[in-house]
Amino acid sequence: MGLNRAGFEVRHADSAEDAEGAIRLGVPDLILLDWMLPGQSGIDFARRLRRDQHFREVPIIMLTARGEEEDRVRGLDIGADDYLTKPFSPRELVARIRAVLRRTTPTAGDELVAVDGLQLDPVSHRVSADDTTINLGPTEFRLLHFLMTHPERVFTRGQLLDNVWGTNVYVEERTVDVHVRRLRKGLSTTGHDRLVQTVRGTGYRFSSKA
Amino acid sequence: MGLNRAGFEVRHADSAEDAEGAIRLGVPDLILLDWMLPGQSGIDFARRLRRDQHFREVPIIMLTARGEEEDRVRGLDIGADDYLTKPFSPRELVARIRAVLRRTTPTAGDELVAVDGLQLDPVSHRVSADDTTINLGPTEFRLLHFLMTHPERVFTRGQLLDNVWGTNVYVEERTVDVHVRRLRKGLSTTGHDRLVQTVRGTGYRFSSKA
DNA sequence: TTACAGTGTCACACGGTCGTAACAATTCTC
DNA sequence: GAGAATTGTTACGACCGTGTGACACTGTAA
Structure with a gap:
């Protein structure tokens, strides 16, 4: 052939x-x-x-x-x-x-991402904020990774499902809410949960601005 | 076809x-x-x-x-x-x-619009004026987006309903007035409410001219 | 097997948002 | 200036979207 x-x-x-x-x-x-x-x-x-x-x-x-x-x-x-x-x-x-x-096959990024004291390292698979290690579940980790590599941008729940969960997967959109909640909970000890913002009627956004 | x-x-x-x-x-x-x-x-x-x-x-x-x-x-x-x-x-x-x-589609119709210090970014879904973030409801956001992308042009309430609310929606025309009011309120802190102008007998217009 | 972490889904509560009516204010017509 | 038409403004009930906790299910390790 x-x-x-x-x-x-x-x-x-x-x-x-x-x-x-x-x-x-x-x-x-x-x-x-x-x-x-x-x-x-x-x-x-x-x-x-x-x-x-x-x-x-x-x-x-x-x-x-x-x-x-x-x-x-x-x-x-x-x-x-x-x-x-x-x-x-x-x-x-x-x-x-x-x-x-x-x-x-978009090139997978292994680079360290850091925003506002919050730091995610794909290589060591570790998240830390102000020298404090933050424990996240696998999904929360991927979610945060995606958001941090695409800051200042709204994503619908559907887009997040495509990009974080993967395409061709059937999951309720509201499930995203729950994982956002879990992510925020993890980030809340250092106050970084404010970076994960709700855009009512649309979806979520990662931003360092208020 | x-x-x-x-x-x-x-x-x-x-x-x-x-x-x-x-x-x-x-x-x-x-x-x-x-x-x-x-x-x-x-x-x-x-x-x-x-x-x-x-x-x-x-x-x-x-x-x-x-x-x-x-x-x-x-x-x-x-x-x-x-x-x-x-x-x-x-x-x-x-x-x-x-x-x-x-x-x-994620990359369609997402260009940043800016007029006279007022700035709307569809990508991050954010409105700011002179470095101040402005909070708007979903409808006010869409309304402002439509107006800013069609400046210097009058629209009747009916046209605004069609373009912002969507066709085949039954809503009172006067509802537009209320949302214009809410939009102006949001823009008033920076004085940008003057951009949203009433054209008596016709409708509304977005314009940087007085 | 049990224990446990991770995940997806649901139900409920709360707050934001929306559409509408009512009244006040403004502008136009005569 | 009076009256009519148009618009501004406020308040309120209804509804929608989101946050949150609980629960069932799965797979994995002990």
Whole structure:
């Protein structure tokens, strides 16, 4: 198919069952999924992937025979990132893979963030304020990390769910409130809870301004 | 094409030149671009858009005839967000548009507006005047945002209801008066309430002139 | 197994916000 | 100037959004 030649490492499976095994050997960067799989439909396979927290984030490109419009629409609804209609050329396939990877793998930042005496270090996975260590749960940590790296900006609960919990996850929006509450509680001992601000009718914002 | 029926506002152009004019009337949320344009190829048009800072962020979906694989590959390289191969159904088109908008909307209509020391930032959802933060209710915020982005122009109460409250909402016109009052109250501490002006017999206007 | 931390969801309470009516003030018309 | 039309201002009830505590569930480690 020319994928190896293009510099990708490829694992191949002939059925959904084989694929299951293959991806558990190591989370792939991207899944190329034929809509017509023997034994099990590709849509079920994709749906299952989206429910599994380990693979929820893995982008999916589906391959469809021409005319299967129903499947394509449903595929996009499920959260497939792109599709290709057969027949297609290796060159086009490579281009699409690059495009999808470009938008789904934003460079992860390991840099230390500090605002107003509050300090978060992704490397040591530690939060401290005025030389006091602050204990946060995993979700609160990711939430704070995201907010601190995107300050002075409102986010809706939906956006926070996408960015902190991950896309293709079904969680109530109000759950965000509860985690904001837990985050604030953790930050309250040093008064840094004021940095996490409510924007009524919209969502939340991280800001050092009053 | 069914786009209007799906709730989108559509502007149409038959050539790249017409399109140029159309988008300068107002930055669109998304551009649907046919690859085969009379006079100028779609790819050149797209490339030019990507270089223009006003339109760089606007997502592009391109429409290609089947078999024009060369173009599709180049289109993706340029940064088209998606493409559709003819023939396609209205339903699929709508699904794709929704998918693209879902990915890209966080960066739409968020430019900072500033007039005469008064400053409104949609991104951080914050209003400030002379370095003082001003607290406004959600409706007052939207009202001010609309007025500031359409300055020097009278709006009837009905127009304000349509644009700020939304169409198909039954609210008394006099309600606008009350919210204008609340807005003015918020702006009065810094004297910016003078920017919100009454036009007797018609409605209200935002203007820096006396 | 038990203990426990982490998570998601719900129910309730509180406060903010909204729309409306009523009255006061202003401006226009005659 | 009188009366009418228009707008400003205030108060109030209803409702919506958010904060908060409690609880059930899951997975993990002891």
